[in-house]
Amino acid sequence: MAALLADCVEVRNTDSKKGRGLFAKSHIQKDQVIFKEAPLVSCQFAWNEFYKYTACEHCLRSLEPAEAMARRLTENPCLVLPHPECCGVRQDLIVNCPNCGMIYCSVECYQSAIEKYHKCLCIGSSRDDTDHPINKVIESWRNIHYPPESANIMLLLKMIAMVKQSDDPMPLLNDFSRFVQTTVNEEEQAIHKLLSHQEHLELMRSLVTESMYDDKVKQWFTGDGFRSMFALMGTNQQGIGSSSISVWVKNCEKLPLPGEEKQQLDQFIDQLYEDLEKVSDTFLNCEGVGLYKAQSSCNHSCAPNAEIQFLNENHTLSLVALEDIEPEQEVCISYLDACEIDRSRHTRQKILKENYLFTCNCPKCISQADDEDVTSEDEDDDDDEDMEES
Ligand SMILES: [Zn+2]
Ligand SMILES: [Zn+2]
Ligand SMILES: [Zn+2]
Structure with missing residues (x-):
């Protein structure tokens, strides 16, 4: 999707320890889409799929019709959504892999998957065969990594499948190598976030080797190589969410309705979200992760001037x-969620250090550097002297 990368930004080395950064080349207006980018690779979470959050295997588009999804997540089989024409799921375009039954939003997505990795990962009629090596990896993963999934x-x-299927894997390997961690210590921390027990890493390595081993990337299957690849997932992946219900809501909001009808629809939607949250809490979306080349150059700031959205569903x-961004200014996003970003500098830095392995020196953090170290009442004990070293 490089063609969609705008002329208004470029990736440059920064003067600080952050390494690369994304900088504006021309004036960018508030609300402007700076660029769109498809991931190098993405996948749905294992439990999310298991619990029937139906999404395109390739692009994660939510494929369960909005009404069916709303019925499932509110546990109300009689629920009827008004304006069914606002449901964005195109059932006429959905295709299944003729061999394994995997679902795709379109022929294009199916073909893309086949070309890139699915030839290698298609398990044909073995979908229910728990002894199939790929099924063993997936099931074992589910048993060591419970929701909320990360x-x-x-x-x-x-x-691995992409490399296996590629005639010339060098460009791909170069792309992937951009994401690799630098120090053993950082790898340890990243892995610790994903797995509670060290021996699970060895279990995964043996199952992945059994199902996928390939000479072209034999370094990924060694103890150290697998550890690096695993750590790479922990720190570089971007979360992805999609939901046919939110597409339906967005389309409803665009309907040209007379005042009273509009008000009724708004009330219906408010009530729907209340019911959804009551029954399904925060588990409302098809969820997964991806690795993005351009986005990975975008550094964090606690006062970001840009954000990631999934406008293509x-x-x-x-x-x-x-906000408006001037030429030469760095474009930054927040790696913290909406609640975390309002916490004290001390708390923010702790979360960033633990999850993303860096000490934040953004303008907001610098301006708060003289604040008391502990400013949130619900602060944990501090042992963060080591946080301040860089
Ligand atoms: Zn798709
Ligand atoms: Zn298949
Ligand atoms: Zn900061």
């Missing part, structure tokens, strides 16, 4: 400006 070993399987992300 990774899926399938991302690694797809990366699939795994293609949009980088959207939150």
Whole structure:
């Protein structure tokens, strides 16, 4: 999707320890889509798929009709959504892999999957065969990584499959190598976030080797190599979410309705979200992760001037400006979620250090550097002297 990368930004080395950064080349307006980007590789979470959040295997587009999804997640089989024409799921375009039954939103997505990795990962009629080596990887992963999910070993399987299927894997390997961690210590921390027990890593390595081994990337199957690849998932992956219900809501909001009808529809939608949250809590979306080349150059700031959105309703992300950005200014997003970003500098830095392995020196953090170290009442004990070293 490089063609969609805008002329208004470029990747440059920064003067600080952050390495690369994304910089504006021309004036960018608030709300402007700076670029759109499809991932190098993406996958749905294992439990998310298991619990029937139906999404395109390739692009993660939500494929369960909005009404069916709303019925399932509110546990109300009689629920009827008004304006069914606002449901964006195109059932007439959906195709299944003729060999394994895997679902795709379109022929294009199916073909893309086949070309890139699915030839290698298609398990044909063995979908229910628990002894199939690929099924063993997926099931074992589910048994060591419970919701709320933050990774899926399938991302690694797809990366291996892409290399296997490629005639010339060098460009692909170069792309992947951009994401690799630098120090053993950082790898340890990244892995610790995904797995509670060290021996699970060895279990995964043996199962992945059994199902996918390939000479072209034999370094990925060694103890150290597998550890690096696994750590790569922990720190570089971007979360992806899609939902046919939110597409339906967005389309409803665009309907040209008379005042009273509009008000009724708004009330219906408010009530729907209340019911959804009551029954399904925060598990409302098809969810997964991906690795993105351009987005990975975008550094964090606690006062970001851009954010990631999924305007295409699939795994293609949009980088959207939150304010006007002038030439030469760095474009930054927040790696923290909406709640985390309002915490004290101390707490933010702790979360960033633990999850993304860096100490934040953004303007907001610098301006708060003289604040008391502990400013949130619900602060944990501090042992973060080591945080401040860089
Ligand atoms: Zn698709
Ligand atoms: Zn298949
Ligand atoms: Zn900061």
